[in-house]
Amino acid sequence: MQKLHLVMGGRVADPQGLEFVDLAKMDMVGVYNTYAEAEEAWRARAQGTVDDAEMKYVIVHLHRLLEPDIELNP
Numbered sequence: 001m002q003k004l005h006l007v008m009g010g011r012v013a014d015p016q017g018l019e020f021v022d023l024a025k026m027d028m029v030g031v032y033n034t035y036a037e038a039e040e041a042w043r044a045r046a047q048g049t050v051d052d053a054e055m056k057y058v059i060v061h062l063h064r065l066l067e068p069d070i071e072l073n074p
Contacts, residue, residue, distance in 0.1 A: 001063065005038035006031050009045055009057030018058065031062065 007029035013019045020026060029045055032038040038059045049055035 001067065002033065003035070004031055004033065004062040004066070005035055006060040006062050007038050007041045007045065007057065008060065009049070009055060011054050012056045015053045015056070018056070020056075021054075027057075029057070035059070 008026055009029065010023075010026040011021045013021055027045070029041050032041060042057050042059050046057040049057070
């Protein structure tokens with residue numbers, strides 16, 4: 001099974017949470033075939049916004065959403 005990972009980010013209401021303020025302004029970095037590739041892209045974007053506490057980037061495990069009954073390591 002292909003493991004897909006989405007890297008995305010944007011401004012959040014609370015730096016401790018994941019409630020994104022404006023979905024129209026979300027930064028969709030890309031979809032990656034491996035977790036390592038996704039982590040590299042996430043790290044690059046997150047480090048670029050390190051001084052802005054309201055900006056947050058995340059990795060979404062799309063393969064877990066597409067086939068939730070299959071348990072796989074990231």
